[in-house]
Amino acid sequence: MRQNVLRPGLLVDINDLPLNRVEDLPEGGLRIGALARMSDVAQAAGVVQRFPVISQALLLGASAQLRNMASMGGNLCQRVRCSYFRDATSPCNKRDPGSGCAALDGFNRGHAILGTSDKCIATHPSDVAVALVAMDAVVHTRGPADDRAIPIEEFFLLPGDTPEREHPLEHGELIVAIEVPATPTARLSIYLKFRDRESYEFALVSVAAAVRIQDGAIADVRLALGGVGTKPWRARRAEASLVGKLAGEASFAEAAGQELAAAKPRPLNAFKVELAQRAIIRALMTLTNGDTR
């Protein structure tokens, strides 16, 4: 709004709605109120103990001040950081549908390599959404007509031909909570984030990972990527490749390669293809007590 990218005619302050609780669900899941602040969620005992990947992703995002202010529902709905979207003058199909995409042949070092279209290559900026996608979270909404429970992967829309539409919320529909199902695998989980600065910066590549090993083989694995996708990217190809394999650098590298085979890099962000694979390998090596560096 400060940059005249959005010019709403009416603003409604919802901050006093009673939606700021972080509840532990009986079977081991979480129910996170839409207005719970990032800082409160990051330090909630149930999150720290059972979902370290969510706590870490939150603490690696933004700054202490912003984490005190930003709500979880707002985090999911945050707009992209693409400079052409934000300058309010360049062609941008997201801001001004049909006007074109200045990022395609512009300065696109930070842009997406997965889930792109010829209409938009902006990266989804959230960290915690990446962790929530890995955990199969569900977005609960309330609208004029009814309540909905939207699996989080369906909450984020690929740009396709309609990059202006980023989520399936209808007019008058509000996120009320985010539920995370009980996930024993998440106890061994991590969020790794690689960026140009050590702190207070968006990801070039990030990885949310969780793994459960049984008899040396991978029994369950969750992988999602940030900084590389037009939406928080669940790495299902890599997951499918890993289940049943022996944990180790060879199987991790094979899986990472399969996931990134679909990448469509531009000249300035081609480095992300390799960086993302290395990040996946490091995350899984760290979790399985392999070499971490």
Place this chain on the structure above:
Amino acid sequence: MDGEIAALPAERGPSAQAVTLTINGEPRPLRIEPRVSLLDALREHLGLTGSKKGCDQGTCGACTVWVDGRRALACLTLAVTCEGHEVTTIEGLSAGGELHPMQAAFIDKDAFQCGYCTPGQIMSAVALLDEGHAADDGQIREWMSGNICRCAAYPNIRAAIRAVRDAAGGE
């Protein structure tokens, strides 16, 4: 649907209206538009110019204040949303003309050059100690990263924070 909307309170704005904010423990009535940021309300309407406007878009941290005791960015906060909440600014930090220990430490450790970011740095630094996020230099760096210092006085800012932390008996 129309009926529901009609039942909502009347829209506010764009004209100015009466709002009472609680700033540094005192009720401060003022007339502002709903679009006015907390930072502009403090600086332009209440004459509290300690909170600084650097970027005015939530990046630099120069406007850091506390809302209900938690550090927040006044430039990204609409003033009207602070009704019923306690706002603390750098002007509310010292008691009875005595500098707060963090203010004294910033002077003692030469923790600034131009001084423009300093009020925000100090509001963040005091909150940092309250939060328990100053165990070592790495933690101080990470949890102060929302306060940019263009003069790069960071080493001395950390020294000031360490001095107050250690004087208070450590974390």
